[in-house]
Amino acid sequence: MTGFRPSLRRKPSSEPILDRRPFDLLCLTMGFVLLVHAAHLPWWLTTVLAIVLVARWQQRRSGGRNAPIWIKLPLIGLLLGTVIVQNGTLFGREPGSAFAVGLLVLKLLESEHRRDARVGIAFACFALMSALLFDQGLVASFFVCLGIVPALATLRSLEEVEPQATPWAREFTPVLLALLAAVPLSLFAFLFVPRLSSPLWGTPQSGQAVTGLSNRLAPGDMLDLMTDDTPALRVTFTGAPPPNAARYFRAYTMQSFDGKGWSPGYRNSRRPPSRADYGSQFAYQFSMEPTHDRVLPMLDLPTAAPADAIMRADHTVLAKRRVDEVTSFTGYAASTYRLEPSLDDEVRRENLQLPAGVGPQARALAASWVERYGEDRAAIARAALAMFHTNFSYTLAPEPLGRDRIDDFLFATREGYCEHYASAFTFLMRAAGIPARVVTGYQGGYWNGTARYLLVRRSDAHAWSEVWLEGRGWVRFDPTAAVRPERVQLGAAAANAGHGGDEGLLDFPWLRDLRDRWDVVNQWWNRGVIGFDALRQQGLLQPFGIARAEVSDLAMIFAVGCAVLVAVALGWALFQRREGDALDASMRRLQRKLARAGVSRRTGEGPRHFLARAARALPGQRNALERLSELYLRSRYGHDEPPPESVTRFRREVKELKTRRVVK
Incomplete structure (x- = not known):
């Protein structure tokens, strides 16, 4: 956890400066990581990091840029010193996570370009997963999964050539759909990826305070x-x-x-x-x-x-x-x-x-x-x-x-x-x-x-x-x-x-009863998810006559299952594939309308000539077709990507267009 740190020297970058929306999403991701770790971080460290995050977000919205080195360097040194003083070491679960989350928030002080945002998102995902070292319960796991959503939304916004001021819901909807599509493969991997009988790594416990039974009893201790x-x-x-x-x-x-x-x-x-x-x-x-x-x-x-x-x-x-x-x-x-x-x-x-x-x-x-x-x-x-x-x-x-x-x-x-x-x-x-x-x-x-x-x-x-x-x-x-x-x-x-x-x-008895009923859900989670170890995985195939599933059996089932899932996904993608984008989809709808009116698009005919010919053939819709021609050409060729508002307007006008069959 301690190998990540903001760089102190920065070479001038030719990359464009991050737009407001990607930076806002980046701050939201960092804030979510801080929230997930807040339960085991010292309250004062959580408060200070939250203040730094909000101050950086406000400074960026006001037109500010990178923090100078005379601010970043003392903050990094102060973070390192306080973590060591608090825990006595920099190594271990508690000090490591505190130092990592602190560096992640400080990374915002120099995040100005797409490369900075990608590095920050990559480490933010690692920090989210590290929160499961403290708590693997249902609620904690849900919030960790929820933290992936703004991280992926940030990466998606970085790929937009011309970011638009779209509603926030539109930033997260594609990400949620993608995560939903990944559930079958994730579930299959959870069941059949061969598990080790013991963890591949461990985390030293330093200064950990756990409420529990003690090997000493004195009045007042319990x-x-x-x-x-x-x-x-x-x-x-x-x-x-x-x-x-x-x-x-x-x-x-x-x-x-x-x-x-x-x-x-x-x-x-x-x-x-x-x-x-x-x-x-x-x-x-x-x-x-x-x-x-x-x-x-x-x-x-x-x-x-x-x-x-x-x-x-x-x-x-x-x-x-x-x-x-x-x-x-x-x-x-x-x-x-x-x-x-x-x-x-x-x-x-x-x-x-x-x-x-x-x-x-x-x-x-x-x-x-x-x-x-x-x-x-x-x-x-x-x-x-x-x-x-x-x-x-x-x-x-x-x-x-x-x-x-x-x-x-x-x-x-x-x-x-x-x-x-x-x-x-x-x-x-x-x-x-x-x-x-x-x-x-x-x-x-x-x-x-x-x-x-x-x-x-x-x-x-x-x-x-x-x-x-x-x-x-x-x-x-x-x-x-x-x-x-x-x-x-x-x-x-x-x-x-x-x-x-x-x-x-x-x-209140009803609230205590509700708490106890909720524990049934936690019991299911502990048995079905956390308690799914190598021993239970070996007995997974007993209903099919295999008393003990070996690693080779699990690996073969996993490979075959992945191939089937990929084939199904590929078939669905091919079935759903549409040529072009939303603008072309609206143009195809316009072509179908004009074809029913007796004006079909010829092979190799460009959109300008086709719509001009349709306007001559349909004098009653001449003005509407000329507007559609101008709007399509400006949207398609006037930008690297068609602006969403132009696509929406073109689709609406195509829908409203009324045509009559040409009488020859």
């Missing part, structure tokens, strides 16, 4: 995620989906606590999956949005890792490579299980550790429960849940916690959301001598009955606890459900309504 309504997972089941209260998707299991936050234990990555006794098991399919991370949120409890993934000791699943695009997996889960029914000493110690000096009041409370309930660990857990149920409240806008987050939450603020409760509950269990850990992932989701899949949004992010009980193994406890049962029974949207969530347009 707020941005829980107010993000973008999709995270789409899950389909063979039979009926599990009830909402059973839709827990495990992502991270966290054993280490430093007094402020939780993180996964280091020993976990070196141990094989813990032993588990599974009850009924089932398979499901899920499509995951890009997270640029390896963790795969799996329906609890996962029994096996998908292909190209591994399962760790705590039954969390990691892909072998980062999820940088929409990816589909097959998951396996057990609805009933006993996870690690026997606990070794090392794991026990790891899940009992607490930092010294943290939560003295919480430790005293846990000790009182131990004194009261003794070895009945389930009763201790129920006592903690009962406390949360009676004295605490659920909100996404809690008061900030003090230095000792555990005691401050339990005995001062007493309000928060899932991560506050999971953290405090797990601390209390450990203080009572019960092995416990925090699990983060997603809970709930929206079941789309029409398309029959479960949509899990990032706002469904959740944290809960797992407590080890003798003979039962790790048992899930969700303290948030004790405070606000709607969070588990009805989902995040119901729990967050009126409790510090977004109070915007999506609070």
